[in-house]
Amino acid sequence: MAEAVFHPPKRKRRVYEPYASPFPINSCDGSNYGPHFKICQAEIVNNNVIVKNPEDMEQLYSKGFFGKGILSRSRPEYSISDPVLAAKWQKFNFNMPVVSSKKYQRHIEWAKSLMQEQGLDDCTINALLLDFTKPLNLREETEECCESQNEGALEMEAVGNEPEDLMTSSETSGGKEHGLESDPHYDPLANSSPYKSDITNIKTVVRTHLAEQHSSSAHSQSKHDSCNEENSHIWLDKDYDQEYVLIQEEESNVCPTEAAAGNEKSHLNKKENLVCRRNPFQIFEYLQLSLEEAFFLVYALGCLSIHYNEVPLSIVKLWEVFSEAQPNFKATYMAYHYFRSKGWVPKVGLKYGTDLLLYRKGPPFYHASYSVIVELVNGDFEGPLRRPFSWKSLSGLNRTTANVSKELLFCYLIKPSDMTEKEMLSPECFKRIKVQELILNRWVSSSERSEQEEL
Numbered sequence: 212m213a214e215a216v217f218h219p220p221k222r223k224r225r226v227y228e229p230y231a232s233p234f235p236i237n238s239c240d241g242s243n244y245g246p247h248f249k250i251c252q253a254e255i256v257n258n259n260v261i262v263k264n265p266e267d268m269e270q271l272y273s274k275g276f277f278g279k280g281i282l283s284r285s286r287p288e289y290s291i292s293d294p295v296l297a298a299k300w301q302k303f304n305f306n307m308p309v310v311s312s313k314k315y316q317r318h319i320e321w322a323k324s325l326m327q328e329q330g331l332d333d334c335t336i337n338a339l340l341l342d343f344t345k346p347l348n349l350r351e352e353t354e355e356c357c358e359s360q361n362e363g364a365l366e367m368e369a370v371g372n373e374p375e376d377l378m379t380s381s382e383t384s385g386g387k388e389h390g391l392e393s394d395p396h397y398d399p400l401a402n403s404s405p406y407k408s409d410i411t412n413i414k415t416v417v418r419t420h421l422a423e424q425h426s427s428s429a430h431s432q433s434k435h436d437s438c439n440e441e442n443s444h445i446w447l448d449k450d451y452d453q454e455y456v457l458i459q460e461e462e463s464n465v466c467p468t469e470a471a472a473g474n475e476k477s478h479l480n481k482k483e484n485l486v487c488r489r490n491p492f493q494i495f496e497y498l499q500l501s502l503e504e505a506f507f508l509v510y511a512l513g514c515l516s517i518h519y520n521e522v523p524l525s526i527v528k529l530w531e532v533f534s535e536a537q538p539n540f541k542a543t544y545m546a547y548h549y550f551r552s553k554g555w556v557p558k559v560g561l562k563y564g565t566d567l568l569l570y571r572k573g574p575p576f577y578h579a580s581y582s583v584i585v586e587l588v589n590g591d592f593e594g595p596l597r598r599p600f601s602w603k604s605l606s607g608l609n610r611t612t613a614n615v616s617k618e619l620l621f622c623y624l625i626k627p628s629d630m631t632e633k634e635m636l637s638p639e640c641f642k643r644i645k646v647q648e649l650i651l652n653r654w655v656s657s658s659e660r661s662e663q664e665e666l
Contacts, residue, residue: 220571220580221616228286228575233275234512253505255519258536260505262498271498271515276556276573277508278500285574289496291318296459300485309457309485319344322491346486347455454490459483501559502533502540503547510638511548530638539597542587543567545641546622550583557583563615564608567622581620581650582612590628609653621649 251267253260262268262278268287271277280287292308300309319340326336461483500508508515510526517524524532533540543566550557556570560582568579588594600608612619625645634640 218580218618220577222577223575226576228573229273230572230576231273234508234514250513251508251515253500253515253517255517255524255532260500260502260517262500263495268496268498271500271508276570276575277504278498281497281499282494283496287496287498289494291456291490291494300457300459305457307455307457307487309459312458312460315456315458315488315490318490318492325492340491343491344488346488454493455487456490457485457487460486502537503544503557506530506533506544506638507548507551511551527637531636539566539585541635541641542585542597542624544638545587545624545644546583546585546646548641549622549646563617564611565619568617569620579617582617583620583622585622585624587624587626589626592623592625594626605651606653609651613653619651621651623647623649 249266249270251262251271252264253262253267255261261281262271268278268280272279272286276285278287279285280289282289290308291310291314293310293314296309296311323336323340326339327333331339505515505517506529509517509529517529519532533544537543546567547557550567550569554571556573557567558570558574558579560566560568560579563582565582566585567583569581569583570579571577584598586594586596586598588596609619623646624641625647627643630640630643634643
């Protein structure tokens, strides 16, 4: 058997992701974390581990790239804001998502369908949506809210009578002109909320709490293919954290002088307004952890607490629950723990037909170096293999791996012959497990012949 040659990982060209130090390894007394260490919270939903708190999501993904956003490719940064419209109005520095009128109407239809499923009649639904989605003069409402909550704590500039539209853009045949009917640098939500939620680090989503202003609001939980969240429902709560959006609405008016003259080719004066309304159908981004990632955070790092039906689960119980949910969990976690301890960032390798993918530092910085197949065997490398490869299937997998610039690595977990099934019921069992790595390379006769001729 030839000695394996380890190739350097392939670095990605454009990297915009900041690199933060990973979680420290927990010591027996927990002194490595310091006095301000915060344990993240997660819950099990349909055999999936979900993190909902924005601060926990940011911390888990930044410090080790654990999990992925259920609505995003990797980092949980989903926003309903239209990138084109956000870039168009970015000079006004409003920390709110900007959407088109068509997209906002879709959210209204989704909220209407949700309320119909809950048995509300059309008259009640239309009245609720009409009151909830009406244009808002945020400056007056947020002043009243802040005065009622923090008497004298926050001072805002006095303003005169203002229209409901926040911004106006008039477009004529001679060119475009953008203007703000009030101060262009004023953010109506900058100081109005006692708490804010920013999960993207780009300040695109701002949710403001309005106390005793509105008695009804529509709310929905996000839906995802792999994890169906709890049923969406309507909140009739005054203390609900609402989301504000800016909607670009267009108005077309015929020039009155030309219309009076009967000119058939009268110019249309297009007016684009940004109107602030409440979002009746909110879509929340969550962080989804694989079972291996979740158990590593609980068992190895001690920085995560997982709940089921609001009850925290112990390490032994998690080992049992995850093993039932995923039959090969014990083997894949042992391999995951082994490679994480060596400095790799393992990810699920399902899209390449393997168990794990190994990244240096993290997926934003390097392409995966290895595709890993995990097998649990005895001391004689025998046992019920999960993937009994034939030469044909093995050659196909190896070619697929080579086509994406990776190497196929077999990770054999060698179990002692005297280890019983009872010992496997505890995560302490893998302390007795030995690991053997085997890299499979395709032998090309022509390449070896040319190398020998050069020698």
